[in-house]
Every structure is written in structure tokens, then in C-alpha cells.
Amino acid sequence: MDLQSFMKGVTRRNPAEKEFHQAVKEVAEHVIPYINQHPIYEKARILERLTEPDRVVVFRVSWEDDQQNVRVNRGYRVQFSNAIGPYKGGLRFDKSVSLSILKFLGFEQTFKNSLTTLPMGGAKGGSDFNPKGKSNPEIMRFCQSYMTELQHHIGKDVDVPAGDIGVGEREISYLFGQYKRISGEFSGTLTGKGLSFGGSPIRKEATGYGCVYLAEEMLKRKDECLDDKICLISGSGNVAQHAAEKLIELGAKVVTFSDRNGFVHIPDGATQENLNYIIDLKTNQRGSLKTFAGEFGFTFYENEKPWKITCDLAFPCATQNELDKYDAQILLKHGCQLVCEGSNMPTTIEGVHLFEEAKILYAPSKAANAGGVAISGLEMTQNSIRITWSREEVDRHLKTIMHKIHEQCVEYGNKGNNHISYLKGANIGGFEKVAKALLSFGVV
Ligand code: NDP
Ligand code: 2IT
DSSP, X not given: OOHHHHHHHHHHHSTTOHHHHHHHHHHHHHHHHHHHHOHHHHHTTHHHHHTSOSEEEEEEEEEEOTTOOEXXXXXXXXXXXXXXXXXXXXXXXXXXOOHHHHHHHHHHHHHHHHHTTSSOOEEEEEESOOOTTOOHHHHHHHHHHHHHHHTTTOBTTXXXXXXXXXXXXXXXXXXXXXXXXXXXXXXXXXXXXXGGGTXXXXXXXXXXXXHHXXXXXXXXXXXXXXXXXXXXXXXXXXXXXXXXXXXXXXXXXXXXXXEXXXXXXXXXXXXHHXXXXXXXXXXTSOOOHHHHHHHHTOEEEETOOGGGSOOSEEEOOSOTTOBOHHHHHHHHXXXXXXXXXXXXXXXXXXXXXXXXXXXXXXXXXXXXXXXXXXXXXXXXXXXXXXXXXXXHXXXXXXXXXXXXXXXXXXXXXBOSTTOBOHHHHHHHHHHHHHHHHHHHHOOO
């Protein structure tokens, strides 16, 4: 089996889905050599099966805005694989949402969920609905209309959606309210719920915290720690906020945040007061970081990305392909020693290759941001047994899961000379469990 002809087939079958091609290529670069050493996977066409979603649901979402105009959006759910558990993955509401983006995310989710060691398959969904500038009643009406169709395809043992870009606790609450109303059932069919109706402690924080716990593990292996490290964060949403919170708590300095308008530089490191302001600005007022920079007297770099600021560690936490080869070059030139991906596929393939060649500590998103879905998995567990665990207990589980992810990366990514490719480790570690399950099922 060779990479080029495999990718030719993927491209031919999925024309114009460039994000999907990118995600598949990143995995295939490591998994194909592994398959060639284990011919049983080739014979059973495991990688071909894993690059074809189980099914894709596409539907119309009609809703009415505050001026009584009828609006029409497209809704999706890509159910990628339920080989090792019910479909599981977030919903993204963003004007850029396309089938290619959701297929790349669903594909990645399958490997990520496998790495968590929990029984969850992979899925992703969402809509090209743009939440920017919409009122609460508009968001509610959109969520209700979206769920009116989606409810046919999900269920607590079938497919369990959660949040992603543009979908936070407010949207999950509207979606859950509508699901409960139509199905007549109170169950854990969505995760990321409010704490008063079945949500798990730490779910909101888990992606950002988990990303920092993994960075800590990677540094520890090198006898290093987070103390006083200069950190760049991109994004200022859920993942960025909680990565920053944990980094500050553990003694690191967070010197940037970004949003769609640019980035803010905080030379001495953000304080908890700065962070509280950003959380309120982004969660309650849906404002711009420009306002934050103005309020505290920091410089705001319009339409720029944070990667040119000198740092020790970088945490991309905004969106896909936000860090290209030029950004990677400048990070490496400035001596950055670790890149830990909070967002999904933030680094272009060329950028990834540069990090790998430089042998810095580079954790791909499917390992680094798996803490969020892991705690979603534990929210499902708590819902099933009708118990809510304490914050401390869930946080302990999160640390253990991130530790196990690190162990899998070390097991499968050991390149000799004490060098670990976390990329190779995550890709093969994630693949192995799903591939074994598919082999056991026969030809399905
Ligand atoms: P949010 O919607 O809470 O925040 C997204 C942040 O990224 C915002 O600051 C937003 O800017 C910025 N952003 C979004 N799109 C762009 C863009 N095209 N260019 C520049 N900045 C952009 O989302 P999350 O924090 O939940 O998600 C961030 C990333 O983490 C995504 O890649 C998501 O898939 C991934 N992820 C999320 C998980 C979760 O549990 N929520 C779990 C695992 C991964 P603005 O404020 O201007 O909108
Ligand atoms: O990309 C992701 O892992 C998420 N958006 C979280 C998915 C989930 O089901 O919690």
C-alpha cells in the first residue's frame, strides 16, 4: 500500500474536500507504513473503511429572524464510525461550515475518541448558521429548528452531540430543551449540559485543562515544567480561556489571545483579572478583544496572528489551519520548544512537517484536545448511573486520561534516541483500537 495512490483515491472519491484530504493525509502518512508491517489490516481494507463515513445526514433548517424574515441554513451530522462506541462529537455553528470541514472533524474525532480509552465512536455536525450578531431568541429558534430534524438521528446509545465553535452552554441548553420536548425523554443524549440538568463538573474547562495537562506530561519527560514559561495562546473562546486559566494557575505566563479581528499582546502575562474580563466579554457580550486591549492599555495587532511573538510554548486554540509553515518557521526561529494543539488541525501539513523535523515537542490535536470529549464521555457515564461526581473527582479522571494518552503516544511514537513523535504515536495509537474492532466485526 502506498501513500500516493491511496491519497489519489481519497481525492477522487471526495473532490474539493480539501480539509478532509488534509486530515486523512496526516493520518495516512503514519498509518500506511504501520499497515504495511501488519498486512492483515491491508487485506481487510481497514483504512479504506475508516475514510468512508458510516453515513452523512444533510438537511434544511428554516427559521424566522427577529424581523420575521424567513431564513434558511443547512444542517449536517456526519456519523463517521461507531466501531468502538456510540457516535460522539461536537456541533459547530459557523458561516464557514461545509461538508469537508465536518468530515475532517468527524474523521479526527474517531481517532481522538479511541485515544481517550473510553467507548466512543466518532461524529461531527453543525450548520453554516452564523451566530454572530444574532439575538438570544434567534439563537433559540435556530437551535429548535435544527434539533427538530437532528432528533431523528441521535440518542443516548446512538449518537451524542456536544459543543464546538459557536456552540456553548447556551446553545446546548436550547438543543437539549427541544430534544427533551420532542422525545419525551430525559437522557444524556447531549453533553456539555448545564450543571443543574445533568451536566458534568469540569466539562466546560476540560479541553483547555486537558491540553495543559498533556503539555505538562511532555515537559516532565524532559525534566522540565511549566513554571515561568512564556506561552502564546490563539483564540479567546472556551478552549483558549481554560487553557489560559490552567497555565496561569501552574505558574506560566500567557502573553497573547486572539480572535477573528487580530491578537492582543500582554507582555508581562495575563492576570486572573484580565482573564475574567475576557471570559465575560466573549461569553456574555460576544465582544471583540480590541475592547479588552483598550480597557487595559495593551497593544492590539489588527488582522494578525500571535505566532511572531517570542515564546517557549505555543497553544493554538482557535480553528483549523491557523498556523502555516511561515508561522512554524518563526516559532522555531524564536526557540519555541513545545506546540500543543487545543484547536482541531490548527497547523497546516507543511507546518507539522517543520515541527517534526525540528524534533520539538509537538502534540497534534487528536491527542492534545481529547480532554473535552473525554469528560463528555464521563458525563454520559454519570447520566447513565444518575449520579454527579465532584469537581475534584472529575479533574482526577481528566488527569489520568491525559496521562494514558501520553503513554499511548510514547508507546507508538518512539523513534529511538529517546525521541518521541507524538504525531506518529497519536495516529497509530488511535488507529489500532478501532482497526482491531473492525477486524473482529468481519466485513461490515
Ligand atoms: P469558541 O467558539 O468558544 O471559540 C472560538 C475562538 O476561535 C474564538 O475566539 C473565535 O474568535 C476564534 N476563531 C474562530 N474561527 C476563527 C477564524 N476563522 N479565525 C480566527 N479566529 C477564529 O470555540 P471553542 O473554543 O470551543 O473551539 C476552539 C477550537 O477547539 C476549535 O478548533 C474546536 O474544534 C476545538 N475543540 C473544542 C472543544 C470543546 O470542547 N469546545 C473540544 C476539542 C476541540 P471570535 O471570538 O472572534 O469568534
Ligand atoms: O472536537 C471535539 O472533541 C469537541 N468539540 C468535543 C466533542 C464532545 O463530544 O465533547
